[in-house]
Amino acid sequence: MRKMENGGTDELLLARVTDAARLCAKRTRPCFVGFLDERQAAVALAALRRNHEVQAHLFGGYEGALRVVLGIFPWEISPKKDVFPVVPLTARYRVRDVLTHRDFLGTLMALGIRRECVGDILVGEGSCVFFLLREMVPFVLGQIQKVGGVGIQLLEGLPDGLPQGKGSRELTDTIASPRLDSVVAALCRLSREEAARRITAGLVAVNHLPVTSVSGTVKEGDVLSVRGSGRYQITQIGPPTKKGRLRLKAEQPL
Numbered sequence: 001m002r003k004m005e006n007g008g009t010d011e012l013l014l015a016r017v018t019d020a021a022r023l024c025a026k027r028t029r030p031c032f033v034g035f036l037d038e039r040q041a042a043v044a045l046a047a048l049r050r051n052h053e054v055q056a057h058l059f060g061g062y063e064g065a066l067r068v069v070l071g072i073f074p075w076e077i078s079p080k081k082d083v084f085p086v087v088p089l090t091a092r093y094r095v096r097d098v099l100t101h102r103d104f105l106g107t108l109m110a111l112g113i114r115r116e117c118v119g120d121i122l123v124g125e126g127s128c129v130f131f132l133l134r135e136m137v138p139f140v141l142g143q144i145q146k147v148g149g150v151g152i153q154l155l156e157g158l159p160d161g162l163p164q165g166k167g168s169r170e171l172t173d174t175i176a177s178p179r180l181d182s183v184v185a186a187l188c189r190l191s192r193e194e195a196a197r198r199i200t201a202g203l204v205a206v207n208h209l210p211v212t213s214v215s216g217t218v219k220e221g222d223v224l225s226v227r228g229s230g231r232y233q234i235t236q237i238g239p240p241t242k243k244g245r246l247r248l249k250a251e252q253p254l
Helices: 010-027 038-048 101-110 134-143 180-188 192-200
Strands: 031-036 054-059 068-074 086-092 118-123 127-133 153-156 168-175 204-206 223-226 230-240 246-253
Touching (some): 010 038, 010 054, 010 068, 031 127, 038 054, 038 068, 127 134, 168 230, 180 192, 180 223, 180 246
Antiparallel strands (some): 031 068, 086 127, 086 153, 118 127, 168 246, 223 230, 230 246
């Protein structure tokens, strides 16, 4: 039985998803399963592909969110982002006061808020935006005046926009084939043998699901996560070079 990061199991997650899909189909209205990490979201979507009564969509409050709410909609309702129960809160504080993701998450957890109620936490200079399930917003606004010993002003919405991201870097190389071991070796600057060892040890995920076969094929658009090395979005495979190798390009968040 595979454990999830939040201490539960995939079986518990799938039971919640199944119940939400059943309720959605019965009542003909959207149902939501609150914030999932990338792997959990992939597991949930894979399960719902077999359910032809409903459609599934993900939204975490902004494009590119890592933690997302699963929305399950009847086919007769067009999914819209504004119906998702996701609300951003903005914390303002002095630029000279340095606060971290851990400071904000720790403050929220100390209030007894479950991890599934909290989405991404984006920390900038003098401000932080974090996303909550709508039901938690009044409670949090009434409870938090300090984070990490620093006084903050907490506002609903995005009055200052999102904090500027750290961006990403582009990686380029050539590979003999789009096999998983070949791609992992190129991206992580490893030998094929070491790449294969990490894959078979369960240290590599493709599109947020663990893969242990070294011969799996990687496609453009796939997301590879290699424990200890990072996360990579594959943006290009090919065309072949004059020597018959394939051009590989990927983006890695900084």
